[in-house]
Amino acid sequence: MASLTTLSKEDLEDLHSSLWNIYKQEQTKDLHLNMSRGKPSAEQLDLSVELLQFPKSYTLADGTDARNYGVLQGIGECRRLFGDLLDIPAGQIIMGGNASLNLMFDTLAFLFLFGTERKKPWADERAQGRPVKFLCPVPGYDRHFTICEELGVEMIPVPLLSDGPDMDLVTRLVKEDEQIKGIWCVPLHSNPQGVCYSDKTVDTLASMTTAADDFRIFWDNAYGVHHIYEEVPLKNILKACEKAGYPNRCYYFFSTSKITFPGAGVSLIASSPDNVKELLGHMSAQTISHDKLNQLRHVQFFGTSENIHNHMTKLAALLKPKFDIVLQKLQDGLGASPPVASWSHPKGGYFVSLNVFPGCAKRTVALAKEAGVTLTGAGASYPYGKDPKDSNIRIAPSYPSVGELSQAMDILILCVKLAYIENKLGIQPK
Amino acid sequence: MASLTTLSKEDLEDLHSSLWNIYKQEQTKDLHLNMSRGKPSAEQLDLSVELLQFPKSYTLADGTDARNYGVLQGIGECRRLFGDLLDIPAGQIIMGGNASLNLMFDTLAFLFLFGTERKKPWADERAQGRPVKFLCPVPGYDRHFTICEELGVEMIPVPLLSDGPDMDLVTRLVKEDEQIKGIWCVPLHSNPQGVCYSDKTVDTLASMTTAADDFRIFWDNAYGVHHIYEEVPLKNILKACEKAGYPNRCYYFFSTSKITFPGAGVSLIASSPDNVKELLGHMSAQTISHDKLNQLRHVQFFGTSENIHNHMTKLAALLKPKFDIVLQKLQDGLGASPPVASWSHPKGGYFVSLNVFPGCAKRTVALAKEAGVTLTGAGASYPYGKDPKDSNIRIAPSYPSVGELSQAMDILILCVKLAYIENKLGIQPK
Numbered sequence: 001m002a003s004l005t006t007l008s009k010e011d012l013e014d015l016h017s018s019l020w021n022i023y024k025q026e027q028t029k030d031l032h033l034n035m036s037r038g039k040p041s042a043e044q045l046d047l048s049v050e051l052l053q054f055p056k057s058y059t060l061a062d063g064t065d066a067r068n069y070g071v072l073q074g075i076g077e078c079r080r081l082f083g084d085l086l087d088i089p090a091g092q093i094i095m096g097g098n099a100s101l102n103l104m105f106d107t108l109a110f111l112f113l114f115g116t117e118r119k120k121p122w123a124d125e126r127a128q129g130r131p132v133k134f135l136c137p138v139p140g141y142d143r144h145f146t147i148c149e150e151l152g153v154e155m156i157p158v159p160l161l162s163d164g165p166d167m168d169l170v171t172r173l174v175k176e177d178e179q180i181k182g183i184w185c186v187p188l189h190s191n192p193q194g195v196c197y198s199d200k201t202v203d204t205l206a207s208m209t210t211a212a213d214d215f216r217i218f219w220d221n222a223y224g225v226h227h228i229y230e231e232v233p234l235k236n237i238l239k240a241c242e243k244a245g246y247p248n249r250c251y252y253f254f255s256t257s258k259i260t261f262p263g264a265g266v267s268l269i270a271s272s273p274d275n276v277k278e279l280l281g282h283m284s285a286q287t288i289s290h291d292k293l294n295q296l297r298h299v300q301f302f303g304t305s306e307n308i309h310n311h312m313t314k315l316a317a318l319l320k321p322k323f324d325i326v327l328q329k330l331q332d333g334l335g336a337s338p339p340v341a342s343w344s345h346p347k348g349g350y351f352v353s354l355n356v357f358p359g360c361a362k363r364t365v366a367l368a369k370e371a372g373v374t375l376t377g378a379g380a381s382y383p384y385g386k387d388p389k390d391s392n393i394r395i396a397p398s399y400p401s402v403g404e405l406s407q408a409m410d411i412l413i414l415c416v417k418l419a420y421i422e423n424k425l426g427i428q429p430k
Numbered sequence: 431m432a433s434l435t436t437l438s439k440e441d442l443e444d445l446h447s448s449l450w451n452i453y454k455q456e457q458t459k460d461l462h463l464n465m466s467r468g469k470p471s472a473e474q475l476d477l478s479v480e481l482l483q484f485p486k487s488y489t490l491a492d493g494t495d496a497r498n499y500g501v502l503q504g505i506g507e508c509r510r511l512f513g514d515l516l517d518i519p520a521g522q523i524i525m526g527g528n529a530s531l532n533l534m535f536d537t538l539a540f541l542f543l544f545g546t547e548r549k550k551p552w553a554d555e556r557a558q559g560r561p562v563k564f565l566c567p568v569p570g571y572d573r574h575f576t577i578c579e580e581l582g583v584e585m586i587p588v589p590l591l592s593d594g595p596d597m598d599l600v601t602r603l604v605k606e607d608e609q610i611k612g613i614w615c616v617p618l619h620s621n622p623q624g625v626c627y628s629d630k631t632v633d634t635l636a637s638m639t640t641a642a643d644d645f646r647i648f649w650d651n652a653y654g655v656h657h658i659y660e661e662v663p664l665k666n667i668l669k670a671c672e673k674a675g676y677p678n679r680c681y682y683f684f685s686t687s688k689i690t691f692p693g694a695g696v697s698l699i700a701s702s703p704d705n706v707k708e709l710l711g712h713m714s715a716q717t718i719s720h721d722k723l724n725q726l727r728h729v730q731f732f733g734t735s736e737n738i739h740n741h742m743t744k745l746a747a748l749l750k751p752k753f754d755i756v757l758q759k760l761q762d763g764l765g766a767s768p769p770v771a772s773w774s775h776p777k778g779g780y781f782v783s784l785n786v787f788p789g790c791a792k793r794t795v796a797l798a799k800e801a802g803v804t805l806t807g808a809g810a811s812y813p814y815g816k817d818p819k820d821s822n823i824r825i826a827p828s829y830p831s832v833g834e835l836s837q838a839m840d841i842l843i844l845c846v847k848l849a850y851i852e853n854k855l856g857i858q859p860k
Contacts, residue, residue, distance in 0.1 A: 037499065045497045052723070055482065067475045069467065069692040097527045098721045105716040109539055113553065113581065123543065123553040143715075150715035151543065262499040264723040285573075285580035286535040291528045291721065293482070293694040 004337040004420060016421045019414060023371060026411055031372030033408040038191065038350035039399040040258060043318050047311065048260040054297040066292040072284055073276075074268070078295035082268055085305035086224065086254060087236055093270045094279060097290045100255035100267035104218060105147050107251050107269065110282045111181075111216070112151055117248065117278075119214050122181065126152050134218075135173060135183040137165040139353060139381035139392045141191040144184045144220070148383070155383035156180070160193060164201030171208045178211035182218055188234050189223035192353040192381050192394035194346025199235040206240035206249065217241075217250040224254060225309060227348040228316045228323055238270060247272040256298060258350065259311065266291075266298050316348070322397040325405055326352050333413035340420045343395075352395040353381075354412075360419040361390045363429060367415035373408045434767040434850060446851045449844060453801060456841055461802030463838040468621065468780035469829040470688060473748050477741065478690040484727040496722040502714055503706075504698070508725035512698055515735035516654065516684060517666055523700045524709060527720045530685035530697035534648060535577050537681050537699065540712045541611075541646070542581055547678065547708075549644050552611065556582050564648075565603060565613040567595040569783060569811030569822045571621040574614045574650070578813070585813035586610070590623060594631030601638045608641035612648055618664050619653035622783040622811055622824035624776025629665040636670035636679065647671075647680040654684060655738060657778040658746045658753055668700065677702040686728060688780065689741065696721075696728050746778070752827040755835055756782050763843035770850045773825075782825040783811075790849040791820045793859060797845035803838045 007015065058066040060075055073079070074095020083090040096103040110116075112123040112132075122132045134153050136145060137160040148155050156173065159166045165183070174180050185205070187197040197205075205217055219237050241249045248271070256265030269279065302308050327345065330352070334341040344353040356364050361378035368375055376394040379387040395412070397405055422429065437445065488496040490505055503509070504525025513520040526533040540546075542553040542562075552562045564583050566575060567590040578585050586603065589596045595613070604610050615635070617627040635647055649667055671679045678701070686695035699709065732738050757775065760782070764771040774783040786794050791808035798805055806824040809817040825842070827835055852859065 039499050042495060042498075045495065049497075052485065052488075053483075058482075065472060065475065067479075067691045067694060068472075069469050069687075099717045099719075102717040109543060113539060113542055121553065121557070123551065124557040127551070127554040127557040143718075146715045150712065257499075261497045261723065263719045264497060264721045282580065285576045287529045287532040288573075289529075289693045291694045291724070293691065294721070294724075 004340050004417065009425065012421050012425055016418065016425065016427070019418050019421070023367070023414055023418060026371045026414070029372065031407065031411070033372055033400055033404050033411075034374045035396050035400060035405070035408055035412075036374045036376045037399070038258070038396045040262060041318065041399050041401070044315055044398070045261060047314055048301070051260055051297055051301040054300045055293055056300055058293060058296060060296070066296050069288050071289050071292055072280060072287070074290060075292050075295045075299070077299040078266065079268075081299055081302060081305060082254065085308055086221070086252075086270070088238060088252070088270045092238065092273060092276055093268050094276060094283070095290055095295055096267040096269060098263055098265060098267065098294070099257065100220065100222070100253040100269070101143055103267055103269045104144070104220065104253055106286075107279070108147060108151060108153070108218070110279065111214075114282060116214050116216075116275075125179075130179060132182075133177065133180045135165070135170060135180060136383050137184065137190075138383070139192055139387075139394070140184060141186060141220070142376070142380040142385075144218070145383045157383055160190065160195050162195065163198035164195065167201055167204045171204065174208060174210040174212070174215060176211060180210070181212045181214060182216045184218050184220065186220050186222055187237070188221060188232060189226055189346055189349025191222065191349065192351035192392075193344045194349050194351065194353065196232045196347065197234065202235040202237050202240050203244075206237060206246065207244035215249060219250050219252045221252060221254050222258070223349040225312045226258060226315075226350070227312070228320050228346070230347040232347055238272070242272065248275050251275070259308065259315075260298065260301070264294070266295055319398060321402050322400075322405055323352065325402060326395055326397045326409055329406065329409035329413060330354070333410075334416060341416055350396060350398055352397065354393040354395055355391045356393060356416050357420045357423060358389045358391045360416070360423050361387060361393050363419040363422065364412070364415045365393060366429070367418055368412055371411050371415065373411045375412070434770050434847065439855065442851050442855055446848065446855065446857070449848050449851070453797070453844055453848060456801045456844070459802065461837065461841070463802055463830055463834050463841075464804045465826050465830060465835070465838055465842075466804045466806045467829070468688070468826045470692060471748065471829050471831070474745055474828070475691060477744055478731070481690055481727055481731045484730045485723055486730055488723060488726060490726070496726050499718050501719050501722055502710060502717070504720060505722050505725050505729070507729040508696065509698075511729055511732060511735060512684065515738055516651070516700070518668060518682070518700045522668065522703060522706055523698050524706060524713070525720055525725055526697040526699060528693055528695060528697065528724070529687065530650065530652070530683040530699075531573055533697055533699045534574070534650065534683055536716075537709070538577055538581060538583070538648070540709065541644075544712060546644050546646075546705075555609075560609060562612075563607065563610045565595070565600060565610060566813050567614065567620075568813070569622055569817070569824070570614060571616060571650070572806070572810040572815075574648070575813045587813055590620065590625050592625065593628035594625065597631055597634045601634065604638060604640040604642070604645060606641060610640070611642045611644060612646045614648050614650065616650050616652055617667070618651060618662060619656055619776055619779025621652065621779065622781035622822075623774045624779050624781065624783065626662045626777065627664065632665040632667050632670050633674075636667060636676065637674035645679065649680050649682045651682060651684050652688070653779040655742045656688060656745075656780070657742065658750050658776070660777040662777050668702070672702065678705050681705065689738065689745070690728065690731070694724070696725055749828060751832050752830075752835055753782065755832060756825055756827045756839055759836070759839035759843060760784070763840075764846060771846055780826060780828055782827065784823045784825055784846075785821045786823060786846050787850045787853060788819045788821045790846070790853050791817060791823050793849040793852065794842070794845045795823060796859070797848055798842050801841050801845070803841045805842070
């Protein structure tokens with residue numbers, strides 16, 4: 001297909017008519033295709049179903065009965081397994097419940113309720129009309145932004161470049177404004193763009209001068225072992241912070257939500273020894289322990305960190321055909337018209353980020369919806385749900401089957417073109 | 431044995447010498463007996479071990495795959511099971527994670543961070559030097575008090591009488607002071623006294639006039655089905671609040687920590703429809719869902735609320751001999767000397783509350799500790815760990831075996847007597 005952008009007004013009108021007829025036909029099919037959330041498919045979950053037969057025994061190495069109360073920090077066996085996987089000392093890891101999101105919310109809530117390092121609770125500043133601000137690399141993960149919005153954290157978007165956030169901008173902002181107390185980072189295969197942070201980005205984040213002396217990096221390594229096309233290394237942020245003289249700067253989050261079961265996996269937070277001590281202090285008022293039997297299930301199911309990598313290879317084999325088809329369909333359908341759409345080429349993770357012609361994202365998503373294809377809401381990957389260019393659309397290929405995905409992508413591409421032509425011709429949405 | 435209180439000074443001195451010799455002998459035995467926490471015994475946990483073979487299937491009644499994301503409020507199957515058990519509509523129940531304590535902390539944290547019914551966050555008042563106050567029936571559960579202390583809630587102790595908190599005092603205080611925004615209640619088989627709230631107490635709590643229009647009852651029904659000697663009914667507080675015109679007054683907590691596994695059970699919070707909606711709003715920023723597979727395990731293991739009651743009967747059969755021996759030993763050892771000690775006669779729950787001669791609790795616990803018997807720290811059942819009379823000691827009979835318990839009780843009784851005589855004779859602790 002020739003580029004849409006070289007067509008005359010008349011040709012565009014003709015094309016719109018013919019595409020619209022195809023679209024109306026699609027609408028009659030009563031499809032229900034969903035590419036909205038990063039949900040694993042049933043086939044992926046089946047790879048972990050043996051986990052449900054564990055634990056085979058429930059006595060820990062130190063003799064503790066894992067069925068009973070206690071062990072707030074999480075069982076040593078589990079902290080060592082993930083410490084080995086992530087190159088973090090087991091003593092600097094706290095196992096959480098079934099969701100790292102919960103740990104992120106709680107950690108930010110603790111900062112609001114109690115402050116850190118004996119400094120003022122962030123809620124006090126909020127109450128005094130000096131809201132805490134966070135830098136939000138965009139596009140990013142909507143649930144990070146929801147946590148901020150819920151707690152009244154003012155979000156400042158910063159562009160996410162090919163090797164991490166725009167660090168020139170980030171370093172300038174954090175140096176100038178002492179109300180900027182944090183930044184959200186998804187350092188590997190970021191949601192939704194698949195960006196992987198370079199060593200230089202990690203070092204700069206760890207060493208930059210910040211006006212706030214309680215500045216914190218929320219390091220959500222959600223896709224830390226989720227390579228599909230290529231294994232990407234990631235510099236150790238905790239070590240980098242320690243080396244730079246800011247050992248308490250980073251909270252590191254990880255979970256098995258997209259390794260074993262979303263909602264029934266295990267999560268962890270890791271940080272400096274001082275931060276771990278401080279967190280455990282608050283947590284000791286919050287709970288007696290998280291679910292040690294589920295920690296033990298994971299330990300007995302995986303055994304070693306190498307087996308986690310092997311498991312990820314199997315998951316990648318299920319995901320790759322889905323990413324292949326999304327990328328191939330985009331190339332075939334839109335590759336000839338660069339201004340109409342561009343998209344990410346992730347090496348792993350869960351998403352493809354599609355940028356349509358400015359001003360066309362909401363319309364594209366709405367058109368797709370009306371033809372039975374549910375996408376993440378346009379704007380969701382920006383703070384307050386506001387994409388200033390109305391351009392970004394997140395594609396989540398994991399949940400549908402390859403067949404459904406193929407069908408859904410055809411409709412999405414059709415909608416991208418329709419929205420572009422409507423925009424160019426000034427056609428009001430029907 | 432004759433009453434200690436009728437002995438002459440000389441007789442007391444002789445008795446002290448002989449008891450002290452016995453005590454020194456006990457010390458040589460290098461015992462390690464623990465009556466400090468309400469931990470179930472291994473035999474109790476064994477009754478639930480089949481639970482670990484569940485879930486047998488993971489597709490919910492509505493077709494949802496319980497292994498995947500979603501269902502923030504908790505699976506309908508589980509909410510109906512516990513709703514049936516507790517006489518609460520399933521729609522008014524939110525399933526939590528593995529610990530109701532976590533729900534209590536989070537609920538109070540939400541009030542601090544966000545307020546309720548669009549009123550000011552409680553943290554704002556704290557920041558403005560007007561701390562929130564909670565009424566704390568004493569003696570009570572130390573972890574409730576720890577939550578308050580952590581969040582900076584000022585605790586006001588109120589006496590716990592035989593049918594609930596001293597409601598004359600409670601109604602007066604809440605009417606006078608708008609900073610009193612809550613009360614902790616363990617309405618059945620309370621920790622540590624085994625008090626069960628009368629209908630009148632429930633009705634008064636539900637209907638009393640409070641100066642604070644965001645006053646909240648934290649209703650921790652931890653022992654709601656934990657009857658041992660006698661089944662005790664409890665009036666439905668949520669219905670009472672609704673009837674009294676204060677539908678949003680009460681947060682109701684429950685868990686299976688002492689039904690199935692501490693740390694690997696399920697918990698719930700129940701409240702009015704408005705409160706449930708408000709809580710779910712905050713929770714939707716905090717997590718995607720709690721562990722649905724564990725909810726399903728419990729549903730498949732129990733099946734019906736009747737089976738939960740049957741299960742509790744088996745647990746009670748394991749607990750009863752332990753309570754029997756504690757009560758018998760206390761009667762045999764201290765029954766003749768009423769001023770030296772008095773104790774609760776619980777109908778269920780997990781504790782016996784022992785009141786020793788005023789000024790002797792700390793010394794008794796210290797003596798026991800040095801003879802190898804660990805008790806809950808004296809004062810723990812009071813806000814800030816301060817028992818004004820230094821009199822209350824909590825006995826937790828569940829964890830040790832009957833043999834260990836018998837031995838531990840002999841030592842405890844010995845220490846009660848020694849501490850009393852030391853106190854009477856003005857003997858400085860050796």
